[in-house]
Amino acid sequence: TGHLLVIGAGQAGAQLVSSARELGWAGPITLVGHEPHAPYGRPPLSKAYLRGEVDAGGLALRSNAFYAEQRVELVVGDRVTHVDLAVGEAVAESGRRWTFDRLALATGAEPRRLDLEGSDLDGVVVLRDVADAAALTRRLSEVSDLVVIGGGFIGLEVAATAAATGVRATVVEAGQSLMNRVVSPDTAAVVEAEHRAAGIQVLTGTRPLRLHGDGAVRAVELEDGTELAADLVLVGIGARPRDDLARAAGLCCDGGVVVDELSLASDGRTVAVGDCANLPDPTPGAVPGRRLRLESVDNAIEQAKVAARTLTGDPRPYRSVPWFWSDQGALKLQTAGLAGADDDVVVRTGTRAGQHVALRYRGEQLVAVECVNAPADFLVVRKALATNRTLPRDVAADTGVSLKKLLR
Numbered sequence: 390t391g392h393l394l395v396i397g398a399g400q401a402g403a404q405l406v407s408s409a410r411e412l413g414w415a416g417p418i419t420l421v422g423h424e425p426h427a428p429y430g431r432p433p434l435s436k437a438y439l440r441g442e443v444d445a446g447g448l449a450l451r452s453n454a455f456y457a458e459q460r461v462e463l464v465v466g467d468r469v470t471h472v473d474l475a476v477g478e479a480v481a482e483s484g485r486r487w488t489f490d491r492l493a494l495a496t497g498a499e500p501r502r503l504d505l506e507g508s509d510l511d512g513v514v515v516l517r518d519v520a521d522a523a524a525l526t527r528r529l530s531e532v533s534d535l536v537v538i539g540g541g542f543i544g545l546e547v548a549a550t551a552a553a554t555g556v557r558a559t560v561v562e563a564g565q566s567l568m569n570r571v572v573s574p575d576t577a578a579v580v581e582a583e584h585r586a587a588g589i590q591v592l593t594g595t596r597p598l599r600l601h602g603d604g605a606v607r608a609v610e611l612e613d614g615t616e617l618a619a620d621l622v623l624v625g626i627g628a629r630p631r632d633d634l635a636r637a638a639g640l641c642c643d644g645g646v647v648v649d650e651l652s653l654a655s656d657g658r659t660v661a662v663g664d665c666a667n668l669p670d671p672t673p674g675a676v677p678g679r680r681l682r683l684e685s686v687d688n689a690i691e692q693a694k695v696a697a698r699t700l701t702g703d704p705r706p707y708r709s710v711p712w713f714w715s716d717q718g719a720l721k722l723q724t725a726g727l728a729g730a731d732d733d734v735v736v737r738t739g740t741r742a743g744q745h746v747a748l749r750y751r752g753e754q755l756v757a758v759e760c761v762n763a764p765a766d767f768l769v770v771r772k773a774l775a776t777n778r779t780l781p782r783d784v785a786a787d788t789g790v791s792l793k794k795l796l797r
């Protein structure tokens with residue numbers, strides 16, 4: 390026990406302070422965040438917030454009273470710039486200093502930027518925080534041609550919202566299918582068809598070469614010579630973990646702060662959680678030695694709980710079936726489990742119109758599921774994955790029998 394300092398006041402940091410208190414951390418807790426806001430949820434930034442259905446105030450994860458009640462000192466608008474692990478001291482941009490007994494890193498990730506001619510033109514934007522979302526909302530109301538670079542879930546969510554408000558939207562994806570780090574080509578094809586039907590132009594297997602403009606962006610030139618008119622370009626090409634602070638402090642980093650299954654970093658004392666952490670695969674059928682980063686609300690919450698247990702002296706290894714959702718216009722995509730490109734795809738045929746369920750297999754073992762507009766099937770399979778149950782493939786493909794019956 391003693392003073393717990395948590396750096397990064399996002400989804401994972403907020404969960405960590407609340408779980409640590411709940412599990413009996415008795416000493417002072419300080420949560421420091423760079424953004425000028427109390428911890429908030431990012432998922433609505435590319436969905437409800439962008440559609441004007443929720444404002445910044447509605448994004449908060451906890452009320453301000455919560456932090457006071459839990460005796461958590463919340464410091465916002467300040468960035469920790471230096472950490473000395475041997476002495477147990479952290480220094481912030483403002484000059485503030487904290488001594489700590491235990492340190493938690495929950496610094497998240499930041500959008501990768503394009504490194505091309507013209508990528509610093511006005512109107513070339515990214516989306517990570519509420520300030521980005523506010524600027525994007527304003528711009529979307531003024532423009533007519535949006536080009537999204539990167540066919541990942543954030544770009545597709547924004548494209549769907551833009552198209553629904555009458556903006557011409559084009560998505561440019563370098564891979565052969567959309568969201569190829571997350572879903573199978575089969576599921577991507579279902580999503581792509583829906584976006585096309587909604588009027589979005591989807592270009593796969595091509596990438597931007599340079600951006601044209603005169604101060605403000607006017608067009609995106611692709612490698613194949615195509616020139617796309619653009620008065621707004623959203624760059625959605627993934628995120629880079631914010632591990633600089635950890636690296637400078639001497640912690641082992643490798644595309645994220647390297648942690649073990651208890652969320653402990655290489656010094657055996659500091660914990661790291663959420664988007665900034667590089668962790669061992671937590672799934673039941675994990676490939677031995679496989680490490681990864683998980684960028685999702687589910688992981689931020691579950692890994693923070695694991696770290697809180699570690700800090701409060703009741704360590705339990707992280708075991709989980711990670712899950713994720715993305716709302717893209719009328720599509721609700723949900724995934725659970727971690728499939729690799731080598732894992733097989735069994736698509737359940739004959740599902741109800743508009744629904745799609747793809748089961749992923751490693752050998753005979755069910756390892757993941759991808760659902761479009763099929764929340765009931767999703768829940769059933771997610772539960773089965775968590776208890777490491779499986780289904781013969783031929784049975785799985787037959788929609789004559791409900792998954793609920795099969796996996797009961």
Ligand code: FAD
Binds near residue numbers: 397516
């Ligand atoms: P973050 O939420 O990024 O928080 C880290 C915080 O640490 C930031 O506020 C940062 O300013 C602060 N920080 C960093 N360095 C310092 C420092 N040195 N000093 C002080 N503060 C610091 N996930 C889903 O599961 N479903 C979704 O539908 C979904 N939609 C998303 C939509 C968008 C637009 C985005 C950006 C993300 C979405 N995600 C979604 C992902 C999810 O939001 C992230 O996985 C989650 O926020 C990770 O939480 P985190 O606490 O690790 O990092």
